[in-house]
Amino acid sequence: MAIPLSIFKCIECNEEYDIQQIRYRCNCNDLLEVIHDLNTAIPQPDKWKHSLDDRLDETAFHRYQDILFPSLQEEKIISLKEGDTPLYNVSHAFPAFGSLKLKHEGMNPTLSFKDRGMVAGVSWANHLGCEIVICASTGDTSAAMANYAGAAPNMRGIVLLPFGKISSEQLSQSIVSGALTIGIETDFDGCMKLVQELTEKHN
Numbered sequence: 774m775a776i777p778l779s780i781f782k783c784i785e786c787n788e789e790y791d792i793q794q795i796r797y798r799c800n801c802n803d804l805l806e807v808i809h810d811l812n813t814a815i816p817q818p819d820k821w822k823h824s825l826d827d828r829l830d831e832t833a834f835h836r837y838q839d840i841l842f843p844s845l846q847e848e849k850i851i852s853l854k855e856g857d858t859p860l861y862n863v864s865h866a867f868p869a870f871g872s873l874k875l876k877h878e879g880m881n882p883t884l885s886f887k888d889r890g891m892v893a894g895v896s897w898a899n900h901l902g903c904e905i906v907i908c909a910s911t912g913d914t915s916a917a918m919a920n921y922a923g924a925a926p927n928m929r930g931i932v933l934l935p936f937g938k939i940s941s942e943q944l945s946q947s948i949v950s951g952a953l954t955i956g957i958e959t960d961f962d963g964c965m966k967l968v969q970e971l972t973e974k975h976n
């Protein structure tokens with residue numbers, strides 16, 4: 774496989790890690806950022822920018838993949854046609870702002886902007902050959918992860934939710950898409966702690 778154009782980099786100590794690792798945090802325990810080598814991915818930025826106009830029939834993620842996640846192979850992408858949500862001009866209602874438009878992110882496939890990140894996350898998990906993905910959520914993330922995992926060829930989602938604190942719309946999306954959906958008598962932080970323990974134990 775070609776050398777990846779992306780690395781993990783710690784937001785605190787700047788330590789770098791191979792992105793092919795299944796890794797959740799830096800050794801210093803702080804968060805990791807994904808950094809792409811855009812100079813290599815997009816050697817001719819002006820040409821790339823102009824080419825976007827000819828690719829409007831592709832999904833937003835495919836169009837912008839060179840800038841969003843250049844290390845991802847095309848055939849590993851799990852897209853539900855997220856993005857390209859409508860813009861509504863509401864300038865007339867807020868004259869003090871001049872030109873004002875609202876982007877309706879509820880028009881994404883699972884009804885939230887979380888789909889924009891999930892296409893990258895689940896596609897990369899697909900690239901790594903992960904058969905299980907897991908998240909803690911208060912609703913939108915679980916709906917997105919469960920749907921994208923359900924669309925992948927060999928993947929199942931596990932969703933940990935604070936019991937009784939999720940809307941039926943969000944809960945039904947997770948269940949219908951085939952994710953193992955577990956309500957736990959705790960809050961989001963409690964669910965997240967469990968996710969961290971489970972992923973550490975089972976990698």
Ligand SMILES: [Zn+2]
Pocket residue numbers: 783784785786787788799800801802803
């Ligand atoms: Zn660090």
